[in-house]
Amino acid sequence: MEKTEESVATEVLQRLKDGNQRFVQGVISINTLATQLNRQVLASQGQNPHTIVLTCSDSRVPAEMIFDCGLGELFVIRVAGNIIAPSLIGSIEFAAVNFNLSLCIVMGHSSCGAISAAVSHSLQHTNPTTSHLKGIVDFINPAVDFVKDQGLSLTDRASINKVGRRNVVNTVSQVTAQSSLVRHLIDVNNFKICGAFYDINSGVVEFFE
Numbered sequence: 001m002e003k004t005e006e007s008v009a010t011e012v013l014q015r016l017k018d019g020n021q022r023f024v025q026g027v028i029s030i031n032t033l034a035t036q037l038n039r040q041v042l043a044s045q046g047q048n049p050h051t052i053v054l055t056c057s058d059s060r061v062p063a064e065m066i067f068d069c070g071l072g073e074l075f076v077i078r079v080a081g082n083i084i085a086p087s088l089i090g091s092i093e094f095a096a097v098n099f100n101l102s103l104c105i106v107m108g109h110s111s112c113g114a115i116s117a118a119v120s121h122s123l124q125h126t127n128p129t130t131s132h133l134k135g136i137v138d139f140i141n142p143a144v145d146f147v148k149d150q151g152l153s154l155t156d157r158a159s160i161n162k163v164g165r166r167n168v169v170n171t172v173s174q175v176t177a178q179s180s181l182v183r184h185l186i187d188v189n190n191f192k193i194c195g196a197f198y199d200i201n202s203g204v205v206e207f208f209e
């Protein structure tokens with residue numbers, strides 16, 4: 001029986017979960033290591049990744065390591081605060097169509113500097129020093145306001161991580177809202193965008209299913 005797009009998404013999601021479990025246990029699979037020996041094959045035959053990952057640029061959040069994936073497996077888009085801008089949505093559209101992908105993970109993480117910066121500007125009523133930095137903070141601000149509205153002080157790590165989680169939810173909905181192509185893929189091809197949150201302390205990725 002031919003696999004449906006939905007079953008492909010479920011299958012690759014399970015692959016990421018298994019890979020993250022290995023990462024937490026400090027194990028690297030033979031398959032992951034073997035991809036390095038396949039470098040020439042990948043170079044000549046092209047890439048065939050199974051998942052798009054949009055995540056933060058934080059040096060402690062390398063998607064390939066966290067999911068124990070090798071060369072050619074993940075199409076990774078990294079930007080501070082795992083936010084969305086036209087070129088980033090374009091990157092998702094490019095990968096989804098060209099590699100016929102079924103799954104995009106949007107992954108935030110604990111102790112995120114971009115999130116902390118947005119929180120601190122909000123609490124101190126200040127603005128970032130450049131318009132580019134402001135673009136990142138402006139994207140995160142609705143998540144800051146969401147957690148503020150819950151009456152949380154935003155001075156402790158737990159509530160700042162709540163902003164990070166909400167920011168993931170906002171990014172997922174913005175990708176869908178801003179890309180008619182992604183909406184089409186969701187409707188017709190069962191394309192899935194799944195939020196996730198990486199705990200930099202435990203190494204565990206929690207998926208928002």
Ligand SMILES: [Zn+2]
Nearest residue numbers: 056058112113
């Ligand atoms: Zn971050």
